[in-house]
Amino acid sequence: MSVETEIAVGFLPLLDSALLVAAHEKGFARQQGLALRLHRETSWANIRDRVAVGHFEAAHMLGPMVVAESIGAGQLNVPLVAPVALGHGGNAITVSAAMWRDMRHEGADLGGNPASLAAALGRVIRKREQVRLAPPTFAMVFPFSCHNYQLRDWLVSGGIDPDAQARLVVLPPPLLVDALRSGQVDGFCVGEPWNSIAVEAGLGVIAAVASEVWPDPPEKVLGMRAEYARQNPQQVAALVRSVVHAAEWAGQSGNLPELAQLLAEPRYVGAPEAVLLRALQGRLRLARGHEPVSRPGFFRPDAGATVPELAHAHRFHECMLRWQQIQGSTDLESLALASFRPDLRSAALAAVTKHERQG
16 A cells, blocks of 8 residues: 555544544554544534545544434435444533532532432432423433434433433534633533533533443444445555554553643644543543543543444434434344454454464
8 A cells, every 4th residue: 555545534622532643643544554634623513414425534423423324314324334433432511500509409529420410410409390391301421322322321310311301403613612611512422532521611511431431432433435445445454454543552541641731732632731641541520620630541542442332323323212312123223233344354464463473
C-alpha cells in the first residue's frame, strides 16, 4: 500500500477519539501506509451523514448508530460496519446544580450508589408532579446511542419512567454545557470531557458513570460503509492495525499524560489537559470544590477494548427493541450482528503475524 494513501476520518471532540488521535499523532497510521486526515465535527448526525454520502472513509461512531443504520432504522439506510472498536466506557450522567440541591433534600449523597441517587431524583420528580410542574428535561447525544440507553436504565433504577416522567431530548456533545447553563436541560448523559467541564464551571454534579450503570460498557467504534469495506480490504486492515497499535500505546499508563496533551489541542478535543488526564486515569471530580474520586474502568482505551464484539451488537439491538425504536424480527437481528465485524479485526492482525513468521 502506498504511503500516500489518504483516509478521511471524522470525529467528535470527545475523550474516546483518543485512539484516532494517537494513531495519527504517534505515527501508527503512517507505519501502516496511511495518511489520516482527521476532521472534527460537531454532531453525531453530521458524522452519520458524511459517512453515508462518502465524505469520510471512516469515522468515530456510536456503536448503536452503526447497528441502526445497518438494519434500516437510521436516516439514510446505508449499511455500515465496525471492524474495530475505539474503547469501552467514558460516559457519565450529570445533573444541574439546581437539580442536585433538590436531590440532596431527598437524601442524595455525593458519590453514592447510582441507583440511590436516581431514587432521590424520583422523589424530586414525584413532588414536582404533585404541584403540576413539568417533568425534568434530560439530554443525550443521539437516539441510537449508549447514552440514551444508559440514561434510561439509570432513571429506571430509581423508579422513574423515562418516557412519562422525564423529557428526553437530543443535543450534540459540545452544546450540552451551554444548555445546562441556560437552563434548557436539567441534566444529560454524555462522554467526557463535557461532564467534567460542567462540574468545573459549577453548573453540574456527576451522579453516575457508565461503568456503574453497565459493567465494562461498550461505546464508540470505527464505522464505515459496508461497501467501502468490501472494496478496500487492504485499507480497512491498515486502519484496524493503526487503531490496535494506538491502543497498545494508550493502554500503558505512562503514556496517558502525553495522550492528554495531544487531546487538549484545539483541533482535537480542546479541553483542559488536567481534566482530560484525570478522565484517562479514571479519576473524576464529581462536584466543584471536591477532590477527584477513583472510578476504575471509567474509560478503557487498551487493545482488549478494540474488539467489536457481537455481544455488543446484540445488546444494542435488544435496547432498540426494549425502547420500541424498532419492531423485532429474525432478519433484523441477523443484520444487527452482521454490522460488527470482529473477523476483519482478527484477519488484519493475523496478516501481521503471518508476515512476521515468514520474515
